[in-house]
Amino acid sequence: MDKQDLTGKNILITGASRGIGRFVAVTLASEGAFVLLTGRNSSSLEETASIIRSAGGNALCLTADFSNQDAVFQLASEVKRHISILDVLINNAGQALSAPVGDTTTEDWDRIMTVNARSPYFLSQQLLPLMTGSSLKTIVNIASVVSTQGYPLQSAYSASKHALIGFSKSMARELQDQGFRVHVISPGGVATDMVTRVRPDINQEELIQPDEIAQWILFLLNHRGQGMVDHIQIRRESKLPW
Numbered sequence: 001m002d003k004q005d006l007t008g009k010n011i012l013i014t015g016a017s018r019g020i021g022r023f024v025a026v027t028l029a030s031e032g033a034f035v036l037l038t039g040r041n042s043s044s045l046e047e048t049a050s051i052i053r054s055a056g057g058n059a060l061c062l063t064a065d066f067s068n069q070d071a072v073f074q075l076a077s078e079v080k081r082h083i084s085i086l087d088v089l090i091n092n093a094g095q096a097l098s099a100p101v102g103d104t105t106t107e108d109w110d111r112i113m114t115v116n117a118r119s120p121y122f123l124s125q126q127l128l129p130l131m132t133g134s135s136l137k138t139i140v141n142i143a144s145v146v147s148t149q150g151y152p153l154q155s156a157y158s159a160s161k162h163a164l165i166g167f168s169k170s171m172a173r174e175l176q177d178q179g180f181r182v183h184v185i186s187p188g189g190v191a192t193d194m195v196t197r198v199r200p201d202i203n204q205e206e207l208i209q210p211d212e213i214a215q216w217i218l219f220l221l222n223h224r225g226q227g228m229v230d231h232i233q234i235r236r237e238s239k240l241p242w
């Protein structure tokens with residue numbers, strides 16, 4: 001397998017202000033990539049950037065709220081003002097919703113679908129032209145175990161992640177002749193705020209650690225053979241259902 005060097009590569013990571021996205025950003029910046037970080041909270045984004053800069057890396061923060069349907073189009077325009085080639089897009093930003101079917105409002109449904117499915121779809125679409133000149137041309141979409149299975153109280157979240165995985169599979173085949181790779185990573189419970197908010201009773205040490213997800217992404221980016229990796233499913237080895 002060819003070993004790819006990430007030095008000087010431009011990588012956009014959504015949801016980089018905390019959780020999995022922050023670990024991914026720090027890891028890829030430590031490999032020499034220039035990382036573009038997005039999220040809603042500018043001070044948390046700056047915290048990620050300062051971790052990267054204090055280790056000698058390069059980062060740029062761009063705020064965007066993906067619950068606003070126009071945000072990804074504005075973000076794509078902004079990205080084009082800063083760089084002329086994008087090598088890797090990591091669609092990581094996402095929101096969970098834990099609610100019974102009967103309590104899920106149309107507003108909840110629209111927000112979850114917009115943040116978790118519509119935004120990564122149209123951000124990818126808008127940034128494809130910027131990626132055509134890259135030797136990497138890679139999109140990594142962070143889905144979930146709920147992308148392939150159903151769990152109680154997760155119906156809207158699960159629908160959004162099924163949508164994400166569905167378009168990713170199609171994009172992977174539609175774009176492969178142009179040299180693109182589209183990967184999906186579907187983790188079970190990862191030790192971040194997302195799980196703490198929904199299940200404060202769970203011991204974080206028993207969950208998948210966010211750095212593990214960063215390492216899988218790094219592996220996908222710097223090992224490239226003839227085989228296409230469509231979907232990596234990472235489940236917890238425990239009695240927890242996810």
Ligand SMILES: NC(=O)c1ccc[n+]([C@@H]2O[C@H](COP(=O)([O-])OP(=O)(O)OC[C@H]3O[C@@H](n4cnc5c(N)ncnc54)[C@H](OP(=O)(O)O)[C@@H]3O)[C@@H](O)[C@H]2O)c1
Nearest residue numbers: 015017019020039040041065066067093094144189190192
């Ligand atoms: N933790 C898990 O157990 C787990 C398991 C499977 C899959 N995942 C998926 O992994 C991804 C990252 O999750 P995480 O665990 O790291 O969650 P997290 O700690 O809650 O972080 C979520 C990230 O997404 C950003 N985000 C949320 N809503 C946004 C919006 N409306 N517009 C723009 N950015 C937004 C947040 O930034 P701001 O708050 O600054 O906007 C934050 O950086 C998500 O797609 C999630 O579905 C997580």
